[in-house]
Amino acid sequence: MVSTAYLDHAASTPMLPEAVEAVSAAMREVGNASSLHATGRRARRVVEESRETLAFALGARPSEVVFTAGGTESDNLAVKGIYWSRRRTGRTRVLASAVEHHAVLDAVEWLVSHEGASVTWLPVDDLGRVDEDAYLDALSDDVALATVMWANNEIGTVQHVRRLADAAHEFGVPFHTDAVQAVGQLPVDFAASGVDALTLTGHKLGGPLGAGALLLGRDVACTPLLHGGGQERDVRSGTLDIPGARGLAVATALAVERQPETAARLSSLRDDLVKRVQDAVPTAVHNGDPADRLPGNAHFSFPGCEGDSLLLLLDARGVEVSTGSACSSGVARPSHVLVAMGQDEPTARSSLRFSLGHTSTADDVDALVEALPAVVERARR
Amino acid sequence: MKLLAAMSGGVDSAVAAALAVEAGHDVTGVHLALSEAPATLRSGSRGCCSREDARDASRAADVIGIPYYVWDLAAEFQASVIDDFVAEYAAGRTPNPCVRCNEKVKFAAVLDRALQLGFDAVVTGHHARVVDGVLSRSADPAKDQSYVLAVLTPAQLAATVLPLGPHTKDEVRTLARARGLAVADKPDSHDICFIADGDTAGFLRSRLGEQPGAVVEDGVAVGTHQGTYGYTVGQRRGLGLTVPAADGRPRYVLSVEPVSRTVTVGPVAALDVSTVLTDPPVWSSPRPLPLACTVQLRAHGMVHECVATADGAGWSLALTTPARAVAAGQMAVLYDGDTVVGSATIRSAA
Secondary structure (H helix, E strand, O other): OOOOEEOEOOOOOOOOHHHHHHHHHHHOOOOOOOOOOHHHHHHHHHHHHHHHHHHHHOOOOHHHEEEEOOHHHHHHHHHHHHHHHHHOOOOOEEEEEOOOOHHHHHHHHHHHHHOOOEEEEEOEOOOOOEOHHHHHHHOOOOEEEEEOOOEOOOOOEEOOHHHHHHHHHHOOOOEEEEOOOOEOOEOOOHHHHOOOEEEEEHHHOOOOOOOEEEEEOOOOOOOOOEOOOOOOOOOEOOOOOHHHHHHHHHHHHHHHHHHHHHHHHHHHHHHHHHHHHHHHOOOOEEOOOOOOEOOOEEEEEOOOEOHHHHHHHHHHOOEEOEOOOEOOOOOEOOOHHHHHOOOOHHHHOOEEEEEOOOOOOHHHHHHHHHHHHHHHHHHEO | OEEEEEOOOOHHHHHHHHHHHHOOOEEEEEEEEOOOOOOOOOOOOOOOOOHHHHHHHHHHHHHHOOOEEEEEOHHHHHHHHHHHHHHHHHOOOOOOHHHHHHHHHHHHHHHHHHHHOOOOEEEOOOOEEEEOOEEEEOOOHHHOOHHHHOOOOHHHHHOEEOOOOOOOHHHHHHHHHHOOOHHHHOOOOOOOOOOOOOOHHHHHHHHHOOOOEEEEEOOEEEEEEOOHHHOOOOOOOOOOEOOOOOOOOOOEEEEEEOOOOEEEEEOHHHHEEEEEEEOOOEEOOOOOOOEEEEEEOOOOOOEEEEEEEEEOOEEEEEEEEEEEOOOOOOEEEEEEOOEEEEEEEEEEEO
16 A cells, blocks of 8 residues: 555554654663662653653643553553542442443443442433433432543543533542543643543653553542552552653643644544545434534444444555444444444444544545545445 | 455464465455454364454464454354254254354355455365365365365355365465464364363253253163253263163164154164255255265265265265264265265255
């Protein structure tokens, strides 16, 4: 294939050159940030400057940054750690939206099956937004934790996190949000959002794979998943990945600084994509909130088609997209997000996500729109 | 041609895909996910269905340099193979699930989808040959799988590519090693892929429940059983007889009758049959009847000379020399030399 149109930035977006440079520079240095000698102090300085950079970019305090190995670890740490700490106070119910990423969904289900938790899954409307009446009804003083993502990774719908967090606090319930897709695409300010814990990861915003963070409010008790040297305020032991932290901080700072122009450019490109896909395939249905969604996200159902057939045919034409959710064996299952939004299984299986990022151009959209009609025709059952 | 290679994660299908690429075809690999809840690691001698097997398949595709996808056919496999397997045993027959999988899944659901998506044919790692739409035996008699492919119609065979036909299994492993395929030394699979522990009777018991009945010889009860599905014609072990045979010789299952829950046993000589009646056949390479040919009555079984004549819509096969322990539900596959003529499900034998 001569050229590739990469329309899967929500899976992983290219690293920013500045982040590659920062990671490379940090990799040339020796040092354990926990060592007491001069080399250790130099390493610690890189870590702490990275922590400050990250905190400043996201409206958090440096002490609220817990470096992790990525979004899945941050979600697991928040969900399990906060649950374990609150369980001692007799609170054992978890509120979680039905459209969470599997890193939250499966962590909650594990708490239910192994740790004595109960769960109230929060329903969503047909745009994928959490039903706030149901949420308010579910809140009470037996709830250990509420968790609702900032913006959905499949259909892009943005949740009203501030309102949800405020309501939780009236019942003394800590609120976690998975903001993996939001940082760099939407304005994200930890303090202003009112949330108690926030997940982010590097490779969705131009940073390295395998580097993420949990922003964790200073007064939020969280039992560790990993025990050991007591790094990261005793919540996440393990020798710090200095190149990872550095790359994450540099990329986050740039992504946040550029967010307004990125959002404007991507939403205009995305709106063009949506309109042209609908013109090219009149039966295509655009899913999610038409306005209040991630700037780089477009998500369509193609009635009568199998999503994985569409993916195969587009891939053969150099157009790279996603069916939304794949389990580890690579089997495309009907998306739990679309099912929660009320779609039937055949419709849920007929969908594709197109996600744009900082390297996307009009050429990528052209390639998609050019390939799509014949592909949909071929894949139609 | 644009070919879709079914890749189980084993050495045969990996080499088949590689040979298809080397023959100049445009090849795409797919792994068929046949289990709703795949095990993480392979166990026993099963050849597919675990995530480890899926990984082996994707590694092979990467090394060969072809696109690779996973297709979820768990629902089709459940309905066409597993449910059919249980129903056939419940009806007193001995099914061959690999035949059913080829007939209903690999060369039906998968082939149909491949053709719809613009592929010209399906490539598999079966040890058999298809030349100009005619199916015949592999160069490796010990590994020949023409028996389990004999259910394919001429239309299906026309869209089937079997690159391993001219090669022995040893050659296939050598070819795999020469291409850097890590599955070169992966053990052969031979158990039923959806019965993890190999305990077929236990698998059937868990689905059909206990259905106790009598074990009978010459009309006299000589023991009891917990379900006819635990017995296959020709079986000698595990009969649980409480009355010793008059002649002191071993007893074998002669027939299984699920409605009356009767398992009939008898001496070895009573297993011999010389006439086999079948359901309507599938002709892979049609011939006029009556036909003097050879017949194979089970996978990896010996061949018998016979004369096939029409019997209603099915065949009546008159064997020149008797065959032992012929189970209803297995396939009778007719051969002309090494060429497959057709196949039919065995209805009865006497």
